[in-house]
Amino acid sequence: MKRPWKDVSVPLRDGMIHWPGDPECHIKRVNRMEDGAVCNLTHLSLSAHTGTHMDAPRHFVADGKTMEQMPLEAVIGRCRVFEFDCEDQITADDLKKIKLMPGQRVLFKTRNSTFSWGLKEFDKHFVSIRQDAAQYLVEQKVMTVGVDYLSIGGYEKDGVETHQIMLGAGMWVIEGLNLADIKPGYYELICLPLKIEGADGAPCRVVLR
Numbered sequence: 001m002k003r004p005w006k007d008v009s010v011p012l013r014d015g016m017i018h019w020p021g022d023p024e025c026h027i028k029r030v031n032r033m034e035d036g037a038v039c040n041l042t043h044l045s046l047s048a049h050t051g052t053h054m055d056a057p058r059h060f061v062a063d064g065k066t067m068e069q070m071p072l073e074a075v076i077g078r079c080r081v082f083e084f085d086c087e088d089q090i091t092a093d094d095l096k097k098i099k100l101m102p103g104q105r106v107l108f109k110t111r112n113s114t115f116s117w118g119l120k121e122f123d124k125h126f127v128s129i130r131q132d133a134a135q136y137l138v139e140q141k142v143m144t145v146g147v148d149y150l151s152i153g154g155y156e157k158d159g160v161e162t163h164q165i166m167l168g169a170g171m172w173v174i175e176g177l178n179l180a181d182i183k184p185g186y187y188e189l190i191c192l193p194l195k196i197e198g199a200d201g202a203p204c205r206v207v208l209r
């Protein structure tokens, strides 16, 4: 019997943590049945890069692909979860110790899953992908990379470079996962970002089993 699906997305909440400088996430009930309305209705206002979300190449490539152009193969199928115990950034040397394959979908679990998501403020010191590691992922022709905090690149370190390298190579990126309950290994992945036309990113629900 198959194991149950595990949800590795973070809940979207009014006022939730977001990348510094990006628009805030507002989730407000505008029609309330308790106030006599015939139905409840919620209004959303948020950046395309809120919570668990994907980056399309267009995020850092002026004429890059946008969300509705994403092939479903990038986000549905077998994936591998790797765990890293680095304190700062995942480096090319860290990645050379694991076996990566062309066309692979990989998710990287770090202390972000248990530590950073538990903080009340944005964690400026989250574990990110250093630019030499980004370059190595491109050389290995990995198709999809998922990380367990709000960006593949760090805060004020490698943020731009790592995005330019990975998105510039047409890689599909999932950010904002919470892999706290997931052990390293092989899984079935389903990640479905909203089909927002022309968008550089989109919130998504991600499940593994």
Ligand SMILES: [Zn+2]
Binding pocket: 049, 053, 054, 055, 150, 151, 175, 201
């Ligand atoms: Zn993003």
